Amino acid sequence: MKLVLASYGTRGDVEPCVAVGRELQRRGHDVRVAVPPDLVGFAEAAGLVTVPYGPDTAVWADAHRDFWIRFFAKFWNVRELIKLLREMREIGESVVRFWEEIATTLRTLTDGADLLITFLNFEPPALNVAEYYGIPLATVHVSPVRPNGRMLAFLPPSLGRYTLMLYEWANWRGVKKLDAAQRRQLGLPKATGSSPRRITERGSLEVQAYDQVCFPGLATEWAKWENQRPFVGALTMELTTEADDEVATWIASGPPPIFFSFGSTPVKSPADTLSMIDTACARVGERALVCAGSSDFSQIPDSDRVKVVDTMNFAAVFPACRALVHHGGMGTMSAGLRAGVPMLVFWTALDQAIWAARVKRLKVGFGRRISAATSESLAADLRTILDPKYVVRAREVATQMTRPEDSVTSTADFLERFAKSRQ
Numbered sequence: 370m371k372l373v374l375a376s377y378g379t380r381g382d383v384e385p386c387v388a389v390g391r392e393l394q395r396r397g398h399d400v401r402v403a404v405p406p407d408l409v410g411f412a413e414a415a416g417l418v419t420v421p422y423g424p425d426t427a428v429w430a431d432a433h434r435d436f437w438i439r440f441f442a443k444f445w446n447v448r449e450l451i452k453l454l455r456e457m458r459e460i461g462e463s464v465v466r467f468w469e470e471i472a473t474t475l476r477t478l479t480d481g482a483d484l485l486i487t488f489l490n491f492e493p494p495a496l497n498v499a500e501y502y503g504i505p506l507a508t509v510h511v512s513p514v515r516p517n518g519r520m521l522a523f524l525p526p527s528l529g530r531y532t533l534m535l536y537e538w539a540n541w542r543g544v545k546k547l548d549a550a551q552r553r554q555l556g557l558p559k560a561t562g563s564s565p566r567r568i569t570e571r572g573s574l575e576v577q578a579y580d581q582v583c584f585p586g587l588a589t590e591w592a593k594w595e596n597q598r599p600f601v602g603a604l605t606m607e608l609t610t611e612a613d614d615e616v617a618t619w620i621a622s623g624p625p626p627i628f629f630s631f632g633s634t635p636v637k638s639p640a641d642t643l644s645m646i647d648t649a650c651a652r653v654g655e656r657a658l659v660c661a662g663s664s665d666f667s668q669i670p671d672s673d674r675v676k677v678v679d680t681m682n683f684a685a686v687f688p689a690c691r692a693l694v695h696h697g698g699m700g701t702m703s704a705g706l707r708a709g710v711p712m713l714v715f716w717t718a719l720d721q722a723i724w725a726a727r728v729k730r731l732k733v734g735f736g737r738r739i740s741a742a743t744s745e746s747l748a749a750d751l752r753t754i755l756d757p758k759y760v761v762r763a764r765e766v767a768t769q770m771t772r773p774e775d776s777v778t779s780t781a782d783f784l785e786r787f788a789k790s791r792q
Contacts, residue, residue, distance in 0.1 A: 370788055373479045375403040375495055376488035376509075377423050377471070381632065381698040383408045385511060385578055385604035386488055388773075391415045392781045401478050415606070422474055423467045423491070468494065468547045476501070476555075484788040489514060493548045493564040496571075501555040505791040507574040507784055511603070511699045512720070515565060515575070519587040520723065522730050526590075537565055572597065574787040576780055578604045579699065580706070582769040583727050601779040602771025603703035607684040616658070616681050617689075623656055625691045626676070627751060630660040631715070632696040636739075639666045647675050649747035653755075655691065684708075684773075692754050694747075697721030697728075697736065706733065709767030711759035713750050715739040733763040 372393055376386035383404045394400040394417060403422035404412050412419040472494040479485050479498050486507045487495035499506035513519065516533040518526025541563035552560060560567065569575065577600045581588055591598050620626060629646055636642045643659070643666060650657045657675045659666065666677045683701065687693065687708035695701045697714040702724055705712045714725035714736035725736020734754050737746065753759075771779075 370483040370785075371399040371401070371481055372484050372486065372784070372788070373401045373403070373475075373482045374486045374488075375422060375475060375478075375491070377405055377490040378488070379426050379632070379698075380408065380411070381700045382488060382490065382511070383411065384606060384700060385509060386486075387412050387415050387417065388604045388606045388777050389486070389509070389780050389784070390417050391606070392777045393784065396781065396785070401482075403474055403478055420474060420478060423471050468544070468551070472498070472551045472554075479504070483792065484784065486784060492568065493544055494551055496564050496568055497548065497551050497555060497557060500557055505573065505788060506568065506571065507576065507787055508568060509576045509578050509604070509780070511578050512723075513577065513579075513584055513587055515569070515591075515598075517584075517587055517590055519584045519590060522726050537563060541565070569594070569597070574599075574783060576601055576783060578602070578776070578780065579703070580770050582766060583706075583731070599779070599783055601783070602776035603699060603773065604776050604780060605684075605700055605704065605773045606777075607682060607704075607773055609682050609685075610680045612678045612680060613682050613685060616676075616678055616686060619676050620658070620686070620689050625689055626656040626658040628658050628660070628686065628690040628693045628695070628710075630662055630693075630695045630701060631664055631739075632662050632698045632701065636664045639664050643675060643677070645742065645744045645747060647672050648744035649751060650674055652744070652748040653751050655751065658686070658690065692734075692751065694751075696739075697724040699724065702728065703770070706731075706763075706766055707770045707773075709764040711754040711763045713737065713754050715742060731762070731766055732759070733766055734759060 374386050374390045376383050386402065386404065390400045390402050400417060402412050402417045402419045404419060405423055405426050406421040407425040409419050409421050471491055475494055475498045479502055482502070482504060484505050484507060485495055485499045486509065488509050489511070492508060496506055516530050516537060518530040521529035521532055524532060548560060548564065575598045577598055580602045581600045588600060627650060646657050646659065651674060659675060659677045660681055661677055661679045683704040687704055687710055690710055693705045693710050693712040694715055695705070695712065697716040698721070702712070712728055712734040714721065714728050714734065716722045716725045716736050717739055722736065729735040737750060
């Protein structure tokens with residue numbers, strides 16, 4: 370079969386797409402992948418035929434980080450909040466203006482395909498293209514984005530469900546004109562509802578790429594969609610890197626370190642961030658292993674206590690660490706939960722805050738807004754998560770996590786069966 374996968378976002382959004390695409394290609398399918406231009410090389414390195422899809426993530430990454438930092442700092446200032454919401458709309462428009470290009474890319478790539486597989490971002494144009502060609506559509510979600518009463522744990526279930534319904538409606542209103550224009554261009558009738566609702570009503574496969582242990586009760590709430598929304602666990606490839614031997618040697622040279630990572634969004638000040646880490650770790654007598662990711666620490670030399678590496682294999686490193694401090698990305702968090710290591714989530718954006726709440730609810734750690742962190746608070750937080758009760762609980766949760774290879778295999782199985790059933 371010819372299968373097309375499309376994912377827009379940072380490395381954490383794209384790696385699940387590449388992991389599934391690689392497995393489907395291994396099974397003999399003709400696989401085509403669309404990802405952001407700055408991640409085309411990553412997908413091609415996995416052996417996949419890849420095309421650029423939308424703008425570079427750098428177009429919005431810094432602005433997105435700064436917005437959320439200012440948002441939570443000025444949440445109660447109504448005038449400032451209105452200004453920030455306008456800025457957020459501008460950030461969204463800077464990406465959405467590529468809608469026509471994205472739609473054209475998908476239309477060209479999907480010609481002759483048996484199945485279109487889209488990840489969360491830009492679901493509406495993918496739905497329209499699948500409808501245009503009369504082929505099935507599958508979606509893959511790394512968090513429970515369809516309305517439910519379990520994701521927003523700080524709200525009563527009914528209110529949480531209603532909040533997500535409002536969020537879904539607001540997103541739909543934001544792209545409705547673009548969606549209508551695409552449908553006219555494709556000769557499709559005017560849509561009568563939001564794209565998420567149409568996706569579900571169409572009988573699309575909606576793969577839930579995270580573990581049920583993170584959202585107790587969600588499977589029961591979604592029981593009527595059991596076959597349509599299967600839970601498979603987090604999708605990752607656990608790739609090795611050139612730095613793995615160097616990292617292993619450094620870890621073995623002393624006591625287990627605290628791991629730090631800030632994901633695909635660069636930190637505001639690399640020098641200040643490393644200084645905070647160094648000072649805090651000195652206060653608690655720990656070493657620090659820092660994964661730079663998209664942050665530029667190149668001009669700051671390592672100290673005796675802090676080791677900085679651009680990339681590393683989390684699956685190999687995490688079990689050798691005492692604790693993890695990270696940004697709250699789903700991929701990093703899942704790797705930490707599988708490793709059975711307590712964690713502190715230094716979140717910036719709202720979705721990361723939600724994952725921080727999940728960590729607290731699982732009793733394997735807790736979260737803090739990174740812009741509010743200091744060397745003093747970090748030292749105190751490290752002492753807290755190094756408490757044996759967090760270590761014991763983290764190891765308990767690890768036994769309930771799905772192995773990455775099983776997650777990828779299950780996802781590919783579901784996609785194959787779905788495509789064949791719709792032929």
